[in-house]
Amino acid sequence: MTDVRPMIEVRGARKFFGPLEVLKGIDFSVARGQIVAVIGPSGSGKSTLLRSINHLETLDGGEVWLDGVKVNQTLPRRAFEKHINSVRQQMGMVFQHFNLFPHLSVAENIAIAPMKLKGMAKVDARALALKMLDKVGLADKIDAFPARLSGGQKQRVAIARALAMQPKVMLFDEATSALDPELVDEVNLVMKQLAAEHMTMVIVTHEMRFAAEVADRVIFMADGAVVEEGKPDDLFRNPVQERTRSFLKKFLNG
Amino acid sequence: MDIALIGRIIPVFVQAAWTTVQLSLLSLVLGLAVAALIAGLRLSHLAVLRFIGTAYVSVFRGTPALLQIFLLYFGGPQIGIQLEPFAAGAIALGLNIAAYMAESIRGGVLSVDRGQMEAARSLGFGEGQSMRWIVLPQAAKLMIRPLGVNAVALVKGTALVATISVVELTYTAQRFIGSTYKPFEIFAVTAVLYMIMVYGLTLVIDRLDRAYAEEA
Ligand SMILES: Nc1ncnc2c1ncn2[C@@H]1O[C@H](COP(=O)(O)OP(=O)(O)OP(=O)(O)O)[C@@H](O)[C@H]1O
Numbered sequence: 205m206t207d208v209r210p211m212i213e214v215r216g217a218r219k220f221f222g223p224l225e226v227l228k229g230i231d232f233s234v235a236r237g238q239i240v241a242v243i244g245p246s247g248s249g250k251s252t253l254l255r256s257i258n259h260l261e262t263l264d265g266g267e268v269w270l271d272g273v274k275v276n277q278t279l280p281r282r283a284f285e286k287h288i289n290s291v292r293q294q295m296g297m298v299f300q301h302f303n304l305f306p307h308l309s310v311a312e313n314i315a316i317a318p319m320k321l322k323g324m325a326k327v328d329a330r331a332l333a334l335k336m337l338d339k340v341g342l343a344d345k346i347d348a349f350p351a352r353l354s355g356g357q358k359q360r361v362a363i364a365r366a367l368a369m370q371p372k373v374m375l376f377d378e379a380t381s382a383l384d385p386e387l388v389d390e391v392n393l394v395m396k397q398l399a400a401e402h403m404t405m406v407i408v409t410h411e412m413r414f415a416a417e418v419a420d421r422v423i424f425m426a427d428g429a430v431v432e433e434g435k436p437d438d439l440f441r442n443p444v445q446e447r448t449r450s451f452l453k454k455f456l457n458g
Numbered sequence: 459m460d461i462a463l464i465g466r467i468i469p470v471f472v473q474a475a476w477t478t479v480q481l482s483l484l485s486l487v488l489g490l491a492v493a494a495l496i497a498g499l500r501l502s503h504l505a506v507l508r509f510i511g512t513a514y515v516s517v518f519r520g521t522p523a524l525l526q527i528f529l530l531y532f533g534g535p536q537i538g539i540q541l542e543p544f545a546a547g548a549i550a551l552g553l554n555i556a557a558y559m560a561e562s563i564r565g566g567v568l569s570v571d572r573g574q575m576e577a578a579r580s581l582g583f584g585e586g587q588s589m590r591w592i593v594l595p596q597a598a599k600l601m602i603r604p605l606g607v608n609a610v611a612l613v614k615g616t617a618l619v620a621t622i623s624v625v626e627l628t629y630t631a632q633r634f635i636g637s638t639y640k641p642f643e644i645f646a647v648t649a650v651l652y653m654i655m656v657y658g659l660t661l662v663i664d665r666l667d668r669a670y671a672e673e674a
């Protein structure tokens with residue numbers, strides 16, 4: 205029997221910030237090894253949705269499942285902390301502004317979670333850091349501090365840091381929008397490489413071309429709802445919804 | 459200017475300054491410990507704890523330090539707290555400076571970019587672990603300067619305990635004025651000794667600050 209259980213499943217996700225309803229009941233699922241790109245205008249709730257998946261935002265309604273485990277389950281405080289920490293260890297997250305730890309070297313940035321959370325020995329964690337850095341093409345920066353790196357290098361280290369926990373899925377929130385244009389490709393390349401290795405990924409992005417290239421499925425969000433979703437070819441070339449059409453038009457002309 | 463007098467009193471005044479140093483160090487250690495606790499309360503998720511922390515800071519910053527010293531030393535015995543002047547002074551000063559230091563510590567923690575905590579949590583670190591390994595090491599650097607300002611204020615503030623006859627520098631100065639009627643010489647010597655102590659302290663603070671700055 206093949207494993208048809210989705211890797212990520214979001215059902216009826218609702219989120220309010222004060223009176224503002226930011227997610228209005230979102231449903232979607234991501235199969236194992238699938239790559240989903242989430243696009244949509246600014247403020248449509250893409251980041252909130254992504255952050256809800258690993259519970260950086262708490263949903264007001266709906267469910268999130270990771271590989272058959274309910275993420276936002278109701279548990280006593282301590283038990284929930286334990287649960288959520290273990291869930292998060294299985295989900296890598298990459299932020300727009302990298303969020304590397306500036307007081308730690310590149311090696312330590314990558315090694316600290318495996319060491320403190322998995323009890324990995326220091327030498328092993330360093331070897332792991334080197335391996336991950338190799339993957340993102342930065343082995344020579346292992347002893348540098350984040351402040352010495354370019355934006356593109358920082359983001360690649362951030363990806364290496366997330367990968368070091370051997371996550372089941374990777375979540376990207378506009379990983380390249382804080383970068384100078386000439387540094388975007390090096391990060392995209394790393395993401396494509398992950399795609400080739402069949403990493404399950406959810407990618408929030410403003411780069412339509414990249415979304416079209418890398419994603420198996422594209423979700424277009426507006427005003428806290430999924431307006432349309434489909435294969436990149438269909439969604440980009442023949443959008444069904446008027447809202448999608450006007451968004452894409454603005455994007456391509458703008 | 460009575461140079462001979464200055465020469466005569468210096469050994470006694472250096473001794474008194476040493477008492478001031480001890481008093482400062484004791485209150486500093488107590489102050490830092492209490493400050494860490496209060497800052498923790500102020501940063502807590504629980505409203506009750508936050509309230510307790512805020513109340514502490516409001517009370518100790520909202521009333522004169524001199525009054526706090528009097529309350530403990532003169533008022534203490536009435537509620538069964540009988541303390542020597544030195545102990546009462548050190549404790550009152552420590553509890554007082556803790557209110558200011560708590561704010562310096564809290565400020566440091568809050569100045570660390572929120573994204574740091576989020577990145578740590580997203581890796582699977584718990585809240586306490588994220589604080590311990592990610593936020594606090596960065597906050598420490600940001601706290602050194604403001605805590606240094608608090609420490610300098612503390613050293614100068616020790617002069618207040620002269621009022622409950624702790625034989626520190628200011629008390630000694632007052633006593634000598636009573637017997638020599640040479641307030642200018644005596645206060646000048648006293649001022650110089652305070653300045654030396656404060657200068658020494660700023661050197662330590664600068665060193666700490668630089669040591670931390672080099673790390674990153
Ligand atoms: N912590 C918060 N408190 C209050 N409102 C928030 C908060 N975070 C987001 N919002 C609001 O929620 C809405 C959705 O925000 P979100 O960041 O999810 O949008 P987005 O699609 O990621 O936008 P962008 O493309 O600009 O990143 C916006 O109106 C935003 O102002």
Ligand SMILES: [Mg+2]
Nearest residue numbers: 250251252378
């Ligand atoms: Mg966003």
